[in-house]
Amino acid sequence: FISKFHKPELFVSCCLAYLAVRLARLTPTMSDQTLDYFLSLMRISRRDAAEVTWAHAVNSRRKLEDTLTGPTHMMEADIIMRGCDPKEPIMAHPPDTDSDITLKEWLEEVKAHDKGIKLDFKSLEAVSPSLAVLEGVLTDLSRPVWINADILSGPGGQARPLEPQAFLSAATILPPRTVLSLGWTTGWTAGTDNPGYDWEMVHGMEEICRTVKNPVTFPVRAALLAQSFPQLRWLLQQSDRYTLTVWTGQNDSYTLQDFLPYKQEIDSSKIYYDLSDC
Secondary structure, rough: OHHHHHOOOHHHHHHHHHHHHHHHHHHHOOOOOOHHHOOOOOOOOOOOOOHOOOOOOOHHHEEEEEEOOOOOEOOOOEEEEEOOOOOOOOEEOOOOOOOOEEEEHHHHHHHHOOOOEEEEEOOOOHHHHHHHHHHOOOOOOOOEEEEEEEEEEEOOOOOOOOOOHHHHHHHHHOOOOOOOOOOOOOOOOOOOOOOOOOOHHHHHHHHHHHHOOOOOOEEEEEHHHHHHHHHHHHHHHHOOEEEEEEEOOOOOOOOHHHHHHHHOOOOOEEEEEOOOOO
């Protein structure tokens, strides 16, 4: 059969390429288990991601105590390396450089409760030390754990994103059910026409995430959703591992009515609403 080919080396190359594609498709991947977790606890009534509620900036002992005894499902917190000795991961958001609670202490408190967690990284420096702490302390594999970072420049984004491959390489020590929340840096100015996520941005993100085996959620800014919907819907359709998480900036302008068309267009299990105030 091979002898019928004028260029046997071309035949071999084609076979190898075909096998690579087949093996990639056979490699186990994990879809998002967050809704299943809260359904099993009867904390939500159906597979509707809009039912999942969020607490933000849980970066202090007081805020953590209040949140753990409150009704929210998911807790978002920020991690940096302490700006002085002892250098270790702490719960704080820049420009803060210190905190009254370390990541290890924070996770020890979380262990006794049924909350999901979303840990937000603004620098690569904190990623590997933090994930090592996470792996050592939080052994409950059923709890939703989301790891968030902006890894690409997005519409109006001025902040420098984390280097994608460095972040993903550090995250390989995590269990495969861990949700990787991978976003774009963004900016938004009231009273002007703000650009949305364009095709180059979503294609770039999909290319990065194509070989990732974890579930992936794409955090998208609520104020930019309308002008980006075709692109984001396409991105969501590329894998059953993908979800969207709509979030709001402090000065963003939106109403609840803005989200109704998207709930009708997208499977309700595929779009979370991590909103500050709605």
